Amino acid sequence: MYDHQEIENDEIISLTNTLRWELGIDFHDKIIESIYADATKIAKQSIRVEDAKNSTIFDQKVDSIITSKWFGFPIMFLLLAIVFWITVAGANIPSSWLAALLLDTVHPFLKNIAAQIGMPWWLDGVLIDGAYMAFAWVVSVMLPPMAIFFPLFTLLEDLGYLPRVAFNMDSLFRKAGAHGKQALTMSMGFGCNAAGVVATRVIDSPRERLIAIITNNFSLCNGRWPTQILIATIFIGSLVPPHYAGLVSAAAVVSIAVLGIVFSLLVSWGLSKSILRGEASTFSLELPPYRPPRILQTLYTSLIDRTMLVLWRAIVFAIPAGIVIWLVANIYIGELSLAEYFIDWSNPFALYFGLNGVILLAYIIAIPANEIVIPTILMLTVINSGLTGIGEGAGVMFELDSVADTKRILTAGGWTLLTAVNLMLFSLLHNPCSTTLYTIYKETKSMKWTTISALLPLTLGFIVCFFVTQLWLLFSS
Amino acid sequence: MSKQRACENCQAYRKEHLIRLGIGIDQYDYIIALAGNPNTGKSTVFNNLTGLRQHTGNWPGKTVTRAEGGYSFAGKQYKLVDLPGTYSLLSTSKEEEVARDFILFGRPDVTVIVADATRLERNLNLVLQILEITDKAVLCLNLMDEAERNHITINERTLSKALGIPVVTAVARQKKGMDVLINTIENVATGKYMCKPHRVKSFSPKLDHAVALLVEKLSKEFKNIPNLKWVALRLLEGDQRIIEAVRTKELGQLGEDLKSA
Numbered sequence: 001m002y003d004h005q006e007i008e009n010d011e012i013i014s015l016t017n018t019l020r021w022e023l024g025i026d027f028h029d030k031i032i033e034s035i036y037a038d039a040t041k042i043a044k045q046s047i048r049v050e051d052a053k054n055s056t057i058f059d060q061k062v063d064s065i066i067t068s069k070w071f072g073f074p075i076m077f078l079l080l081a082i083v084f085w086i087t088v089a090g091a092n093i094p095s096s097w098l099a100a101l102l103l104d105t106v107h108p109f110l111k112n113i114a115a116q117i118g119m120p121w122w123l124d125g126v127l128i129d130g131a132y133m134a135f136a137w138v139v140s141v142m143l144p145p146m147a148i149f150f151p152l153f154t155l156l157e158d159l160g161y162l163p164r165v166a167f168n169m170d171s172l173f174r175k176a177g178a179h180g181k182q183a184l185t186m187s188m189g190f191g192c193n194a195a196g197v198v199a200t201r202v203i204d205s206p207r208e209r210l211i212a213i214i215t216n217n218f219s220l221c222n223g224r225w226p227t228q229i230l231i232a233t234i235f236i237g238s239l240v241p242p243h244y245a246g247l248v249s250a251a252a253v254v255s256i257a258v259l260g261i262v263f264s265l266l267v268s269w270g271l272s273k274s275i276l277r278g279e280a281s282t283f284s285l286e287l288p289p290y291r292p293p294r295i296l297q298t299l300y301t302s303l304i305d306r307t308m309l310v311l312w313r314a315i316v317f318a319i320p321a322g323i324v325i326w327l328v329a330n331i332y333i334g335e336l337s338l339a340e341y342f343i344d345w346s347n348p349f350a351l352y353f354g355l356n357g358v359i360l361l362a363y364i365i366a367i368p369a370n371e372i373v374i375p376t377i378l379m380l381t382v383i384n385s386g387l388t389g390i391g392e393g394a395g396v397m398f399e400l401d402s403v404a405d406t407k408r409i410l411t412a413g414g415w416t417l418l419t420a421v422n423l424m425l426f427s428l429l430h431n432p433c434s435t436t437l438y439t440i441y442k443e444t445k446s447m448k449w450t451t452i453s454a455l456l457p458l459t460l461g462f463i464v465c466f467f468v469t470q471l472w473l474l475f476s477s
Numbered sequence: 478m479s480k481q482r483a484c485e486n487c488q489a490y491r492k493e494h495l496i497r498l499g500i501g502i503d504q505y506d507y508i509i510a511l512a513g514n515p516n517t518g519k520s521t522v523f524n525n526l527t528g529l530r531q532h533t534g535n536w537p538g539k540t541v542t543r544a545e546g547g548y549s550f551a552g553k554q555y556k557l558v559d560l561p562g563t564y565s566l567l568s569t570s571k572e573e574e575v576a577r578d579f580i581l582f583g584r585p586d587v588t589v590i591v592a593d594a595t596r597l598e599r600n601l602n603l604v605l606q607i608l609e610i611t612d613k614a615v616l617c618l619n620l621m622d623e624a625e626r627n628h629i630t631i632n633e634r635t636l637s638k639a640l641g642i643p644v645v646t647a648v649a650r651q652k653k654g655m656d657v658l659i660n661t662i663e664n665v666a667t668g669k670y671m672c673k674p675h676r677v678k679s680f681s682p683k684l685d686h687a688v689a690l691l692v693e694k695l696s697k698e699f700k701n702i703p704n705l706k707w708v709a710l711r712l713l714e715g716d717q718r719i720i721e722a723v724r725t726k727e728l729g730q731l732g733e734d735l736k737s738a
Contacts (some may be wrong), residue, residue: 007728009698009723009724010724011694012691012694012695012698012712012723013712013720013723013724015690015694016691016712016713016720018689019687019690019713020713020714020715022687023681023684023713024706027681027684027713027714027716030680030681031677031710032567034678034680035602035605035606035609035677036602038601038605038675038677039598039599039601039602039604039605040598042601042636042639042675043597043598045635045636045639046597046629046631046634046635046636046639047598047629047630047631047632048631048632049627049628049629049630050628050629050630116637157583169632201571202572204570220587238573286515286516288516289595289623291623291650294650307666334641408570430683438558457568
C-alpha cells in the first residue's frame with residue numbers, strides 16, 4: 001500500500017515536470033500580472049479619492065527630516081535624551097515615597113511582629129531582612145523609572161518612530177555585514193533582551209539572525225536602565241551645578257546607550273568577518289504612516305503589560321536573591337562570612353578593572369536578573385566596609401532616604417568616579433541574564449552559540465574596563 | 478458612525494453573546510485565520526476579539542509566529558489564529574510560508590483578511606492571492622478613520638460584489654466595527670453567507686488543461702485539501718516546498734498538524 005502510494009506521488013511529480021516543460025516558463029509571471037491587473041481594476045471601481053491634498057504628503061515631509069542624512073541621528077539621540085531626562089527627573093520623587101513606605105514603615109512593623117511572636121533570629125533574618133527587603137528595594141528602585149520609561153517608549157512605538165530608526169540604521173548595519181532589520185530587534189532589546197532575541201525571527205538568514213541574537217545584549221535592557229540612571233545621577237550629575245544635574249545624568253546614560261549601539265555594530269562587523277562570514281541580504285521595510293498615539297490606552301497597557309510583568313519578574317528573582325544575600329553575609333567560616341571571603345579574595349583582581357569584589361559578587365548573585373544588582377551592591381558594601389549607623393546590621397538592606405545617602409555608602413566603600421564609570425560600562429558589557437540565555441538556547445538550539453553569547457560580552461566588558469582604568473590612572477597620576 | 482448605530486439597534490445585533498476566551502481554548506467549532514499585509518492592524522483585531530494583549534505597535538513585522546486565542550459567540554467556539562503580515566503568498570520568506578501553509582493546510586473555516594483602507598489597491602493583491610487559495614473569506618477594511626482623513630471613500634458594496642466576499646469596515650484601534658465583523662464571520666462560517674470568491678480569469682487553455690490533469694491525479698491522493706487547483710498551479714510553477722510536500726505526502730498530514738498545533 002505504502003509503496004503503491006509512493007509510486008503514485010512520484011508519478012504526479014513527473015507528470016508535473018512534463019507539463020511544465022510543455023507550458024514554458026512565462027505563465028508564472030502571467031498569473032501574477034493578471035492578479036495585479038485585477039487588483040487595479042477592482043480598486044478603480046470602488047475607491048474614490050476626493051482631494052489630492054492628503055496626509056501622506058505631510059508624512060513625507062516629516063520623514064524627509066526624521067530620516068535625513070544630517071538630522072536623522074541627532075533627532076534620534078535627542079529623543080532618547082528627552083525620554084531619559086523625563087525618566088530621571090520624574091522617578092526621584094515617587095522613589096523616595098515608596099522607600100519611605102516600604103523600607104521605613106513596613107519593615108520595622110514586620111520586625112516588630114516577628115519579635116512579638118518570638119520568631120527565631122535566623123528565620124526573621126532570612127524572611128524579613130533578606131527576602132522582604134530585597135522585594136522592597138526592587139519595588140522602590142525599579143517601579144518609578146519603569147512606570148515612566150515604558151509608556152514613553154511605547155508612545156514612540158505607537159507613533160511609528162521605530163521603523164524610522166531602522167531606516168536610519170540600515171546602512172550602518174549593512175556595512176557591518178548584518179541585516180537591516182537588526183535595528184528593529186535592537187530596539188526591542190532596549191525593553192528586554194529576551195524579547196529582542198525572540199524578535200530576531202523576523203530575520204530569515206540564519207547567519208544574520210545569529211549576529212542579531214549575539215549582539216542583542218548590547219542594547220541596555222530595562223533591568224539595567226535603573227542602574228545606569230542611579231549611578232549617573234549619583235556620580236556624574238553631582239559633578240555639575242544642581243540645575244544641570246538632570247541633563248548631564250541623562251546625557252551620560254544616553255552615551256552608554258549609544259556606546260552599546262556602537263558595540264553592536266562593531267561586534268556584528270567582527271562576527272561577519274570571522275566566524276559568521278557572509279554578505280548582508282537585502283530587504284524591504286515599509287515606513288508606516290504616522291498614527292496619533294492612543295495616549296490613555298498606551299499608558300494603561302504599558303503599565304499593566306510591560307511594567308507589571310517586568311516588575312513581577314524582578315520580584316520573583318529578588319526574593320530568593322535576598323535570601324542568598326542574607327545567607328552569604330551571615331554564614332561564617334571562622335572570623336569571616338562567605339561574602340567577606342569572596343570579596344577579600346577577588347578584590348585585588350577586580351581592582352585592575354577599576355571595579356571591586358563587591359561588584360563582582362553582586363553580578364554573580366544577580367545572574368538571574370540584572371534588576372537586583374544595585375540593591376545587592378549596596379547591601380554588600382555595608383557589610384564589607386563595616387559602616388555603622390546605617391541599616392540595622394549585617395545583611396540588612398537598609399533604608400536610604402536620598403540619593404545622597406546612597407552616595408555616602410558607596411564612597412565609604414571606597415568608590416570613586418572611576419568605579420562608577422566602570423560599573424556603568426560593566427553593566428552594559430557583561431553576560432546576559434539567565435532568562436535571556438535560556439531564550440537564546442531555545443532559539444538557536446545550540447550550546448555553542450549560547451556560550452558565545454554569554455562569554456563574548458563578558459570578555460569585552462573586562463577588556464574595556466581594564467583599558468579605561470589603566471588610561472585613567474595613567475592620566476590622573 | 479450612523480451605520481454603527483443602526484447595527485446596534487438592529488435585532489440581529491447580539492454583542493452580549495460575545496465571550497472573550499483569551500488563550501484557553503481546547504475545543505472549538507470554527508477555526509478563523511487572520512491574514513493581511515504587515516501593519517494593517519491584525520493583532521489589534523485579534524486582541525479585540527480574544528481579549529488577549531498580543532503586542533501591537535506601529536511597525537511591520539511584530540507578529541513573527543502564529544498567535545492563537547479564542548472567543549465564543551452565540552454558543553459557538555471560535556479559535557482565532559493571528560498570522561504574520563505578508564505582502565504576498567508567492568515568494569518564500571519565513572512569514573509568507575507560515576501564512577500560506579496555514580491558509581492552505583490549516584483549512585480555516587473563515588480567513589479574515591485585514592486590509593489598510595488607505596492602501597487598498599496594494600492590499601488587494603494579497604486579497605486576490607488568498608482568494609485563489611480559499612473559498613471562505615471576509616475582508617475587514619481597517620483604518621477607516623485614516624482613510625477618511627485622507628479623503629478616501631470606499632464603496633464597500635461594489636468592492637464586496639467584485640471580490641465575492643463580505644466586506645466589513647472597521648477602526649480596530651477604537652474597537653469600531655468588531656460587532657459587525659463577528660456577525661459576518663459567523664455568517665460565513667455557518668454557510669449563511671455563500672462566498673463566490675473572485676478568481677483570476679484563465680488566459681491559456683493549455684494551462685487549464687495541465688491543471689485539470691494534475692487535479693485529477695492529486696484528488697486521488699489528497700482528499701481533504703480544499704483547493705487542489707492552487708496546489709497544481711504551484712507544482713507547475715516549480716514551488717519546491719509544495720513539490721516536497723506532495724512527494725513525501727506531507728501535504729495530507731500538514732493540515733492535521735497545523736490544526737492540532
